[in-house]
Amino acid sequence: MPKVSSVVVPYAAYLRVYEPLAAFPEPERTHWARYARRPDRPSYQDELRRSLADLLPTPPVAVPVHESGDAFVLDVDGVTCVCPWRTRLRGWQALGDLASELPRTVLDAVLPPLVRHQAAQDYERWLARNPDARPWIRTATWQVPLNWFVLVSDEERRFDKGTGEVPPMLRYRTPMVQARRRVARGLRALKDAIEEGPLIDGLVDVGRWLEEFHPRSLVELDYGGLVHVVPAGELEDDHSAADVAAGIEALRQGDATAAAEAYGRLVERWRAVRELRSAN
Secondary structure, three states: OOOOOOOOOOOEEEEEEEEEHHHOOOOHHHHHHHHHOOOOOOOHHHHHHHHHHOOOOOOOOOOOOOOOOOEEEEEEOOEEEEEEOOHHHHHHHHHHHHHHHOOHHHHHHHOOHHHHHHHHHHHHHHHHHOOOOOOOEEEEEOOOOHHHHOOOOHHHEEEEOOEOOEOOEEEEEEEHHHHHHHHHHHHHHHHHHOOOOHHHHHHHHHHHHHOOOOOOOEEEEEOHHHHHOOOHHHHHOOOHHHHHHHHHHHHHHOOHHHHHHHHHHHHHHHHHHHHHHHOO
């Protein structure tokens, strides 16, 4: 069993979009330009700890009262790119998924019905004033959705084993134009071969999300906290993006056997991770 950190939770992966400063209207652009120069910018672990701290009061705070003014920042070929946290918006959206993620008794214990109802009403009123709002970050717990791997290639994979107190890292980064091109090619191959299914639905959804952003953005797939539940050797050997690409190419070539083999490797790999969710 892999060593699991008691500090790094939850076990989630992230799909992030970093937009250039030019994509933001004023005064937000000036805010992010100043923010990018700060030497003390928080990490994704700080974001998680803040969210978890909100669950400790009684009653718990389901969604932050104020939107986060923090972001992740990258320098891409001399251009400052920003990925706002938008923790409040993501919290509202995550509440809608909890009913399918947790048993009702557990959900009511963590977030009482009255708290959830109030949060839902707040979100409805906020969304009426901000109908075009969208998050820059998508989160998946105990897995990386297979459609996310369509956006990246194995050549863009970066793995670091970590040392001592520094945890391992596995991520991919790709230009937005490349991610969109891969979505289009993947959808054509999948629709020609299988017509419909959850992989197609998920890819259509993520493709529409990507269209909301500046074409010079950067897309990042980050294994995040999942690196703490996957054994080190298996993490180093994880080339899921290559398996997805191989499966799609096999479908394009009409090779159902090769496509099934690639899909089988993916299913087995990620089933083992998801099963850890209910392990003692």
